[in-house]
Amino acid sequence: MYDKQAIENCKSLLKDYLVSHHSINPNNFFNCLNPVHEDRHPSMKYTDKFNKCKCFSCNAFYDIFDIIGIDYNTTSFKEQLQILEKLYPDYKVLNDDKKIDYTESNEIIDFTNYFNKCKKNICKSDYLLQRNIDLSLLEKYNIGFDETKNLIVFPINENCYFARSTINNSKIKSKGISYIWNENLIKEANEKSIIYVTESIIDSLSLESIDPNIKTISLNGLPNYKRLLSVSKDNNYNGIFVLAFDNDKAGNEYQSLVKDELNKINITSFGTTMINNFLSDECKDLNEALIKDKEKLKRNYEYFDDVFKKYIEKNRIKKGCDYEL
Numbered sequence: 001m002y003d004k005q006a007i008e009n010c011k012s013l014l015k016d017y018l019v020s021h022h023s024i025n026p027n028n029f030f031n032c033l034n035p036v037h038e039d040r041h042p043s044m045k046y047t048d049k050f051n052k053c054k055c056f057s058c059n060a061f062y063d064i065f066d067i068i069g070i071d072y073n074t075t076s077f078k079e080q081l082q083i084l085e086k087l088y089p090d091y092k093v094l095n096d097d098k099k100i101d102y103t104e105s106n107e108i109i110d111f112t113n114y115f116n117k118c119k120k121n122i123c124k125s126d127y128l129l130q131r132n133i134d135l136s137l138l139e140k141y142n143i144g145f146d147e148t149k150n151l152i153v154f155p156i157n158e159n160c161y162f163a164r165s166t167i168n169n170s171k172i173k174s175k176g177i178s179y180i181w182n183e184n185l186i187k188e189a190n191e192k193s194i195i196y197v198t199e200s201i202i203d204s205l206s207l208e209s210i211d212p213n214i215k216t217i218s219l220n221g222l223p224n225y226k227r228l229l230s231v232s233k234d235n236n237y238n239g240i241f242v243l244a245f246d247n248d249k250a251g252n253e254y255q256s257l258v259k260d261e262l263n264k265i266n267i268t269s270f271g272t273t274m275i276n277n278f279l280s281d282e283c284k285d286l287n288e289a290l291i292k293d294k295e296k297l298k299r300n301y302e303y304f305d306d307v308f309k310k311y312i313e314k315n316r317i318k319k320g321c322d323y324e325l
């Protein structure tokens with residue numbers, strides 16, 4: 001069906017593609033391109049022996065088509081070929097002239113049509129219902145369902161989305177800058193703002209399901225706390241953050257790390273333990289708590305929020321102070 005030799009020839013373009021589209025130096029290790037791997041130390045390396053890159057941490061092993069597939073969000077080999085042909089017009093692999101429609105710019109993709117299509121199909125999945133998420137939030141955030149890939153799609157903005165699989169545990173981030181969920185809340189904040197920060201969108205939606213008036217953002221991966229710092233700094237954020245990360249080792253470690261980093265830029269933050277000792281068996285995250293016992297999570301949250309706000313009021317407000325509750 002395809003010209004095998006032509007395809008092999010294309011694979012040698014990987015080195016160029018890494019340089020021109022990812023600004024990667026192919027002689028050094030770089031951050032893993034697997035969107036599911038939160039690579040904190042560069043662990044991917046290019047090898048021209050196979051014209052592939054390999055991650056020494058998660059074992060991802062990609063040729064140029066795999067990476068185009070990730071960058072342009074397509075698993076169809078034919079579409080990957082079409083994109084490659086468009087990027088490298090000298091390399092002809094396909095005979096037909098049917099070109100797929102993607103934006104001229106290699107860097108930015110407009111997902112609006114995709115979001116609209118997914119939104120229409122959201123009723124075909126009960127994934128969020130089973131997770132006790134308040135269904136009015138689906139409309140509020142234009143959440144959709146990609147039925148061909150079995151993904152719940154959470155638009156971040158027209159050029160970026162997060163998605164999670166309804167059939168396994170994979171989480172996907174589209175091409176585009178790694179924004180924070182509800183990032184505008186940071187920009188619109190004032191000195192009385194209190195924003196709950198969670199690890200994942202589903203955790204933020206869980207909080208919003210028990211308190212529709214809560215202000216909550218999610219990092220979409222703990223390493224993205226750096227964006228929290230930079231957006232807060234750039235917007236002179238002067239409210240308070242409540243860090244409600246997962247009840248596990250990584251969550252606890254990052255909770256103190258992020259608290260310290262915020263402290264350094266004079267932003268006050270608190271950690272919350274409202275899901276510790278939640279039931280006889282512990283809950284890992286807010287959504288698990290919501291599923292196990294919504295009323296109890298609500299009570300814990302209301303208790304925390306109430307004590308917390310009284311405390312804030314009483315101590316108004318020594319900036320950057322490390323409060324202990």
Ligand SMILES: [Zn+2]
Nearest residue numbers: 032037055058
């Ligand atoms: Zn990796």
